Amino acid sequence: GNSPLYLRLGKLPQATLGHGFIVSGYSNRGTDTVKDALGSVLDIKLESGGLETLVNDVTDPRVYGARIHLKPLKNIDTPLINKIIVGATYVQDSEPQSGNKDDLTVYGIDFELPICPGLAFYTDYAKIKDFGDGIALGLGGNLGQGFSSLVFKTELRDLNANFIPGIFNPLYEITRAGTSTLQQAEDQKGWDMTAGWY
Numbered sequence: 001g002n003s004p005l006y007l008r009l010g011k012l013p014q015a016t017l018g019h020g021f022i023v024s025g026y027s028n029r030g031t032d033t034v035k036d037a038l039g040s041v042l043d044i045k046l047e048s049g050g051l052e053t054l055v056n057d058v059t060d061p062r063v064y065g066a067r068i069h070l071k072p073l074k075n076i077d078t079p080l081i082n083k084i085i086v087g088a089t090y091v092q093d094s095e096p097q098s099g100n101k102d103d104l105t106v107y108g109i110d111f112e113l114p115i116c117p118g119l120a121f122y123t124d125y126a127k128i129k130d131f132g133d134g135i136a137l138g139l140g141g142n143l144g145q146g147f148s149s150l151v152f153k154t155e156l157r158d159l160n161a162n163f164i165p166g167i168f169n170p171l172y173e174i175t176r177a178g179t180s181t182l183q184q185a186e187d188q189k190g191w192d193m194t195a196g197w198y
Contacts, residue, residue, distance in 0.1 A: 065091030
């Protein structure tokens, strides 16, 4: 919600950074269900911006990333304009699927214009190092408070070859989508709509 500080340690069933164009519902549970990974998510919200972080296992980090976001025009008196958010994200898997490159690195920038509480226009750009990139223009948000809310978004996407949006997703630790998977991704243009209770 609007809490200034959020911390989670242990299992990460639904970790997302920003609008989910790079990290979307990531889970640190893999095929080894006996091992309990001590993952962490730390979110800090301030009036002028904030920070979101993700680590798959603080005792043996392999997937880690962060998104920093700022409100550069917050001191302007113009409604809506003073709420504009600009963000930057960096995520890395230092040991991707065997037979792939040494690391899988994704970085991106985003822009958000909140319309009202729980609803915003946004655009995301992301690039997978040594591979493809993509951009999304969307409308999304969440309805609800407390332990359950409806999260929804509609995006118009333009994805170049060798790029997968939301590559760090709920199945990432099971499939370990590595660089060989990226080489099969083709150009895509079109709409994507998602919704779910979290």
